[in-house]
Amino acid sequence: MNKFSEFKTVIKRFFTDKRFIYGSGSVATIVGFIAIAVLVNVIIGLLSDKFILKADLTENKIFKLSQQTVDVVKEISENVDVILFERTGNEDPKIRELLQRYINLNSNLKLKVYDPDKDPMSAQKYKKLGQTISAGSIVFDNGRNYMVVSPSDLQTYNPVSGAYDNFNAENKLTSAIISLSKRADMKVAFTQGHGEKTIYTAEQLIKDDNIAVEKVSTLTQGFPEEYDMFLVISPQMDFTAEEIEALDAYLKKGKSIQVYLDFKIPSLPRLESYLSDMGIQVQDNVVFESDAKRIAYNTPLCFIPVIKSHPITSAIISNNLNVIVYGNRVVSRLWEEKNSVKVETLLESSDKSIVTDSEGNNVKGPFSLAVVATRFDSENKEAGKLFVMGSSEFLNEQFSTMNKDFILGSINWQIDDTEALNIRPKSLSSSKLEMTRQDIVIWAIASIVFIPVIVLVFGLITWLRRRHL
Amino acid sequence: MTAIFKREFKAYFTSPIGYIYLGIFLFFSGFFFSAINLMYTMTDMSPFFSNLTIILVFMLPLLTMRLFAEERRNKTDQLLLTAPVSVFGIVMGKFLSAAALFGFSLIITFVYPAVMLIYGNPLLSTVLALYCGFFLLGCSLISIGVFVSASTESQITAAIISFVILLFIQLSDWVSSLFNNATVKKIFDWLSVTNRYQEFTDGVLSLSSVMFFISFCAVFIFLTISSIEKRRWS
Numbered sequence: 001m002n003k004f005s006e007f008k009t010v011i012k013r014f015f016t017d018k019r020f021i022y023g024s025g026s027v028a029t030i031v032g033f034i035a036i037a038v039l040v041n042v043i044i045g046l047l048s049d050k051f052i053l054k055a056d057l058t059e060n061k062i063f064k065l066s067q068q069t070v071d072v073v074k075e076i077s078e079n080v081d082v083i084l085f086e087r088t089g090n091e092d093p094k095i096r097e098l099l100q101r102y103i104n105l106n107s108n109l110k111l112k113v114y115d116p117d118k119d120p121m122s123a124q125k126y127k128k129l130g131q132t133i134s135a136g137s138i139v140f141d142n143g144r145n146y147m148v149v150s151p152s153d154l155q156t157y158n159p160v161s162g163a164y165d166n167f168n169a170e171n172k173l174t175s176a177i178i179s180l181s182k183r184a185d186m187k188v189a190f191t192q193g194h195g196e197k198t199i200y201t202a203e204q205l206i207k208d209d210n211i212a213v214e215k216v217s218t219l220t221q222g223f224p225e226e227y228d229m230f231l232v233i234s235p236q237m238d239f240t241a242e243e244i245e246a247l248d249a250y251l252k253k254g255k256s257i258q259v260y261l262d263f264k265i266p267s268l269p270r271l272e273s274y275l276s277d278m279g280i281q282v283q284d285n286v287v288f289e290s291d292a293k294r295i296a297y298n299t300p301l302c303f304i305p306v307i308k309s310h311p312i313t314s315a316i317i318s319n320n321l322n323v324i325v326y327g328n329r330v331v332s333r334l335w336e337e338k339n340s341v342k343v344e345t346l347l348e349s350s351d352k353s354i355v356t357d358s359e360g361n362n363v364k365g366p367f368s369l370a371v372v373a374t375r376f377d378s379e380n381k382e383a384g385k386l387f388v389m390g391s392s393e394f395l396n397e398q399f400s401t402m403n404k405d406f407i408l409g410s411i412n413w414q415i416d417d418t419e420a421l422n423i424r425p426k427s428l429s430s431s432k433l434e435m436t437r438q439d440i441v442i443w444a445i446a447s448i449v450f451i452p453v454i455v456l457v458f459g460l461i462t463w464l465r466r467r468h469l
Numbered sequence: 470m471t472a473i474f475k476r477e478f479k480a481y482f483t484s485p486i487g488y489i490y491l492g493i494f495l496f497f498s499g500f501f502f503s504a505i506n507l508m509y510t511m512t513d514m515s516p517f518f519s520n521l522t523i524i525l526v527f528m529l530p531l532l533t534m535r536l537f538a539e540e541r542r543n544k545t546d547q548l549l550l551t552a553p554v555s556v557f558g559i560v561m562g563k564f565l566s567a568a569a570l571f572g573f574s575l576i577i578t579f580v581y582p583a584v585m586l587i588y589g590n591p592l593l594s595t596v597l598a599l600y601c602g603f604f605l606l607g608c609s610l611i612s613i614g615v616f617v618s619a620s621t622e623s624q625i626t627a628a629i630i631s632f633v634i635l636l637f638i639q640l641s642d643w644v645s646s647l648f649n650n651a652t653v654k655k656i657f658d659w660l661s662v663t664n665r666y667q668e669f670t671d672g673v674l675s676l677s678s679v680m681f682f683i684s685f686c687a688v689f690i691f692l693t694i695s696s697i698e699k700r701r702w703s
Contacts, residue, residue, distance in 0.1 A: 026695050033691050037684040045677040054675035055598075063673065088645075088654060093671050433510040433589040440507045443584050447499030447507075451577065452492045459488020466483060 049100060062167045063097050065105070069174045073105040076181065080109050080142045085116045085123060087135035095154065098169055099138070138173065140180050145210060147176040179210045186415060188229040189216040195236030197262075202233070202395035202407070209408050211415075218243050223250035228415040232259045234392040238268040247274065251375065251384030256414035260392035263329045276334060278373045279343040280388050283330040284358075287367050287390075291352040302326040305347040305369055312372070312413045313346060316405055323347065323403045329390030330355060330367040340377070346370045346410070347389075370394075372410070385414045473554060473562025474569070477536070481570050490531050494574045497524045502581045512591035514582070515670035518603050522666070525610055526639055530631035532570060533614025536563045537697075538627045550701065560693045564615050564686075571607045575600060595672055602669025605682035609662050610635055612689035619693045638662050 048054060056063040065073075082099060086092075103109045116123040116135055123133040126141070126148055133139070136151025154169040188206060190196065192215050203213050216224065218239070223230055223246045230250070239247070251257060259275070261268075263286045272282055289295050289303035296302045304322045307313045316323070325347065333343045345368040353365035370389040377383040387410055394403055435443075481487030501520045506512070540546040549559060585591045614631040621627045637644070641664075645657035658664055662685065665678045 026699060030692065030695055034688055037688050041677065041681055041684055044680045048675055048677040054673050055594075056673060093667055097671065097673060431512050431590050431592075433506070433512060433585055435507065435510055435588045439588065440503075440510075444499075444503035444507050447502050447581065447584075448496060449499075451499055451580065452496040455495060455577075456488055456492040459482075459485055459492065462482065462488070463485050 050104065062094070063101060065098075065101055065170060066174075069102075069170055070105060072174050072177055073102055073109070076106050076108050076177065078108060078142050080140055080177070080180070081112055082109050083112045083114060083122070083126075083139040083141060085114055085133055085135055085137045085139070087117060088115050090135060092136065094167070095136070095138070095169060098173070102173065138176075140173075140176050142180055145180055147180045147210060148208070149173060149176050186210070187212040187214065187227050188231060188411065188415075189214045189224075189227040191216060191218045191230055191232045191235070193217040193219040194232075194239065196232065197234045197392055199233060199392060199395045199397075201397040201400045202231075205395075205400060205404060205407060206411065209412075211411070218246065222246040223255075225250065225253060225255070227255070229256040229258065229411065232257065232271075233395070234260055234262040234265055235268065235271070236265055238270050241270060244270050244274050251386060252377075254381075254383050256385045256387070258387040258389075258410070258414070260389045260395065261329065261331075262392050263327060263390070275386070275388060278375070278386050279334045279338060279341050280371055280373055280386070281332045281334055282388065282390060283332060283355075285330055285355045287328050287330060287349045287365070287369065288354045289349060289352065290354055291350045294350055294352075296324055303349070303353075305349055306366065308345050308348055310344055310346055310372070312409045313406070315409065321405060323394075323406045324399045325369055325391060326393040326396075326399060327391050328369045328394075330369070331371050331388050331390040332368050333371055341373050341375050343371055343373045346372055346387075372414075387414060470554065470558035470562045470565075473559055474565050477563050477566030478569055481532075481566070486531065486535065487570060490528055490570070491574055491577070494524065494528050495577060497521070498574075498578050498581075502578075506581065506585065510589075512585050512589050514591070514596055514599050515672075517581075518599050519670055521603070522606065522639065522663070525607055526632065526635040529567075529571070529607065529610050529614055529635065530628040532567045533611055533618050533631060534624045534628040535618070536567065536615055537619040537693075538621055538624045541622050542624070550697070556694050556697050560615065560619070560690055560697070564612060564690055564693075567611045567615065568608050571611060572604060575604060575607075598669055598672065598674045601674070602666055602678070605679065606662060606666045609682050609685040609689075610638070612686040612693075613638075616689045616693045616696065619696050 082103065084095065084099060099111055103111050114122045116133055116137075123137075126133050126137075126139045126146055133148065134151065136154070138149045138154075140147045140149075149172050153172045155167055188211055190198075190203065190213070206213050211228075214227070216227070216230070218230075222243070230247075247257065259271070261282050263284070267284070275282060286301065288300040290300060291303075294303045294305075296304060303325060305325050305328075307317055307323065309317060328349075333345060335341075336343060347368070347370040349365045349367045349369060351364065351366050353367060355363050355365070355367055357363050369391075370387070373386045373388075374382055375384045375386075393399060395407060400407065481490075498517075498521055501517050505517050505520065506514065537546065540549055550556070554562075582591055582593070582596050613634055614627075617631045617634065618624075618627040621630060638661075641657060641661040645654050645661065648654045648657065662682075665681050668675055668678045
């Protein structure tokens with residue numbers, strides 16, 4: 001009994017002890033205060049993501065989505081997973097910020113974030129031949145199809161300044177969404193049976209745009225209508241008369257052809273004659289560029305051509321992008337509009353370019369390098385589009401990264417009559433100060449030495465004065 | 470509160486500490502401004518501020534170390550606590566005085582954007598956002614320093630502990646990467662002051678980040694108040 005009352009007293013004393021009362025109360029208030037702070041932040045964080053309670057203060061408003069993107073994203077009616085592969089600790093807040101703005105536009109879009117190192121299975125799922133999923137890759141997956149945007153597409157690296165100076169993510173992301181929703185059944189074929197060159201990168205480029213790619217021997221199969229386009233890549237042997245007939249019939253059905261002819265290949269009289277019937281002449285020569293500003297890789301055979309205005313090139317021109325050609329023959333126009341065929345030049349060499357003619361004389365440019373002929377039927381509707389370029393090197397791995405927009409733009413325009421998405425890349429680099437060397441030195445001395453010294457001298461005076469008080 | 474604020478703010482300038490802080494801070498900020506903006510003739514101030522955050526780790530403990538630790542050493546804290554000022558008033562007054570000095574040093578650096586205005590066109594809204602973000606970051610770090618100063622008796626201990634904590638915060642990205650668990654990582658990232666500051670350097674002024682910094686300060690001020698209150702009854 002005695003022990004019990006002792007125990008009771010101890011317990012009572014413990015609970016009535018000032019320290020316990022204050023202590024437990026204090027811990028409770030601290031925990032409560034922190035909980036409230038966390039809660040307020042979570043709520044504001046959610047609201048902020050939902051209603052974008054943020055101001056984009058970047059110089060070029062890199063997070064502001066264009067009206068084109070807004071329209072495209074708002075139209076999505078099926079569930080699309082937006083999968084961002086991100087290595088933990090190595091996140092790019094810019095991409096997150098931009099993706100969040102896409103997600104906010106349409107509730108059908110769901111953002112998922114995976115670490116490709118820790119979750120390799122999810123990365124494996126979207127791996128395509130020749131295309132890896134790495135940190136920074138973004139995948140749009142609608143359950144049937146998926147589009148991968150690689151991190152190198154999102155920003156352009158400037159080797160001169162050593163920095164990423166253009167933010168191109170919006171263009172690439174919106175293009176991927178368009179490709180995902182539109183190209184479910186598109187199919188193109190590469191002709192075979194004439195010693196055509198196989199350019200793996202070109203095939204992959206088209207596949208990556210969600211267009212099916214096959215190879216067709218036109219000698220045995222002709223030009224089946226199921227394909228939206230045939231690509232003829234630098235054949236070594238001519239087409240037969242039957243094949244040319246089938247090709248013509250195919251074009252007349254409103255289909256498309258792309259022909260790339262290298263210089264140094266044997267002459268192809270039947271194919272070339274068909275091209276000239278369409279107003280396009282492929283000359284047996286090669287263009288040299290003498291304008292140092294246009295020459296690339298130190299060879300006058302490799303240069304940056306002049307891009308002519310056309311629906312295929314409009315986005316490239318307005319985005320100040322370039323393409324690059326190598327060993328290009330002259331592909332000239334025989335007329336602009338005749339026999340219901342309209343011929344337009346897409347790429348041209350500069351007025352400083354040179355071609356040696358059959359008599360050994362140098363002729364000065366400009367020369368046309370790539371043209372597109374559009375045939376119209378009796379009702380003035382488009383009936384077939386033929387694209388001819390004087391070199392297949394344009395598609396080659398070395399140049400296709402730079403020429404990608406042009407290649408896909410021309411295919412999409414021919415098949416689908418779509419104009420390439422015209423969303424300008426946004427400059428990441430800030431404006432420059434116009435200072436002379438002298439200005440820099442003066443201001444550097446002022447900010448490093450002058451300002452701190454004034455403050456310290458002021459401090460010293462105060463200190464000395466106080467010491468002698 | 471105002472009386473405490475005035476007294477503390479004045480104290481910075483009657484002792485060498487305020488001038489030493491200003492001198493060193495301005496020397497490094499001048500150095501970064503010259504080495505980054507002037508040398509590369511660029512108007513973007515975000516790399517400048519990113520570099521300056523390292524200096525905060527070393528400099529802010531200088532400002533906060535004496536706030537409470539000195540009072541305790543001189544035994545003036547008893548005097549202060551019995552004065553007709555609430556503990557909240559005392560803590561806020563001291564916190565605001567350090568924040569004001571930090572703000573004052575930032576105001577002096579307005580010279581840099583002014584120089585850039587002479588020679589180019591810096592985007593003032595971005596510059597202002599960076600200043601806001603940097604000030605909020607500084608205030609958060611000051612609030613930690615105030616708490617540490619109130620919990621220790623010696624100024625040196627306060628400075629060292631604050632320095633270690635601020636350094637840990639600077640390295641929080643690295644710390645969070647040590648964890649494999651996604652939830653733990655997420656919590657670390659969410660709490661990371663540097664992650665929040667990153668938004669400002671990317672040119673986004675978001676309500677959630679501003680709110681985060683304000684509540685961060687509030688939590689540490691509250692902890693300081695509690696720690697002083699605790700001393701009253703123990």
